[in-house]
Amino acid sequence: MTIRPFFMLCGLLAANLVLADENWPQWRGPNLNGVADAKGLPKTWSETENIVWKTHLPSWSGGTPIIWGDRVFVTSPSEADAGQSEGGSRLLLICIAKQDGHPLWERDLDAGNKLNSKQNASSPSPVTDGTHVWALTGTGAVVALTMDGEVVWKFNLQKEYGPFGLNFGYASSPLLYDGKLIVQVLHGYTTEAPSYLMAFDGVTGKVLWRVERPTTALRESHDAYTTPVPLRCEGKTVIVISGGDCVTGHDPDTGNEVWRAGGLNPRGSTKNRIIVSPVAVDGMVYACSSRRPFLALRGGGTGDVTASHLAWSWDEPNGPDVPTPACDGKYLYMADDHGAIMCFNAKTGEVFYGPERTARGIVSTSPVLADGKVYLTNEDGVTTVFAAGPKFNVIATNTLPGEGKTLSSLAISGNRLYLRTPTHLYCIGKKKG
Secondary structure (H helix, E strand, O other): OEEOOOOOOOOOOOOOOOOOOOOEOOOOOOOOOOEOOOOOOOOOOEOOEOEEEEEEOOOOOOOOOEEEOOEEEEEEEOOOOOOOOOOOOEEEEEEEEOOOOOEEEEEEEEEOOOOEOOEOOOOOOOEEOOOEEEEEOOOOEEEEEEOOOOEEEEEEHHHHHOOOOOOOOOOOOOEEEOOEEEEEEOOOOOOOOOOEEEEEEOOOOOEEEEEEOOOOOOHHHHOEOOOOEEEEEOOEEEEEEEEOOEEEEEOOOOOOEEEEEOOOOOOOOOOOOEOOOOEEEOOEEEEEOOOOOEEEEEOOOOEEOOOOOEEEEEOOOOOOOOOOOEEOOOEEEEEOOOOEEEEEEOOOOOEEEEEEEOOOOOOOOOOEEEOOEEEEEOOOOEEEEEEOOOOOOEEEEEEOOOOOOOOOOOEEEOOEEEEEOOOEEEEEOOOOO
16 A cells, blocks of 8 residues: 555535435435435334335335435336346336435436346436436436426537447436536447537536546546546646546536546456545545545645645555445545445545445445444345444444345435435435424
């Protein structure tokens, strides 16, 4: 491990995304770091304990629930016919009442759902600002709707810019920043077409800019299933994306590349596709390759910042392939795909503990941090709850069984958790009265 000290006053600004303990407006929460400002969250649950409600869903998905006010939104395929392991052909956005779990409305986003390894075409999570909700599908459909389900505009990325060329299908979630809906397509395994980053006007659907994002990566190492994040540092905001062997920061007004850091594929692997999304907290960017290495970069700078802005790195073989870390700026919690958890000093890279074992099983969700606890769910629907902070302490292990794999990360609203299993959406918390 390489550690480099730094002294720089920077801060994260997730503009247009106000930290509110009632809203979980996008994948990874209010500030895209897997952290919620919540209190009174449950420690234990089962089918007969601390279940406020559960709602049947038409099919399975890796898409995370998002929450605003009294509404929960999930993407899903339609109900499958016999033999359709991917779910039904239609791709849906479903609005559910947060109070009691009854469905309020359902809208078709696109058709042509397909199975790609462990995911179907409903993997991208939606995003909302409380006035509109935007959804993106693995087929390339971008759809803006009102909170009541009225379609405002539609756009299809593949029809306009050519087929996606990812080995395992498209799965990046959109970012809402300063009224712009920002979408990335980082691909190359099955296409010669360039990768790109683009922005829509969120209300009108007008394309504001689209820029190519070059890379020297080889074969599958072009591909990324990550989600963009905003980082504010030195008085400026950049949109950070990770994939194609590098991390880049882009001007949100033009899409132009401001800085670039290499180092995500030092061994020159041709199979270095990246699933772990970048995390931006307190002027730092955390990015991981396929299990290794894990890089911590200081924000700021221009041009090639590979060496100049590397704060610390972790290059051991037990890093994550799928789960994105949770970080509050002080501690960084990193889980691997077998449920082993590590805790780092987010600023220096000092290892406080790990790898420590949570419930056995494959993990395809990402940890969330709130109320002094970290929650990590595996594919069997088993959630390990452990104490936040520099000492590893398991508080509880909870199971919600289901037929299939639990792939969706937890969402948090108020003093309740929202967990999507292959068949249901659960609201977990203490019942009122």
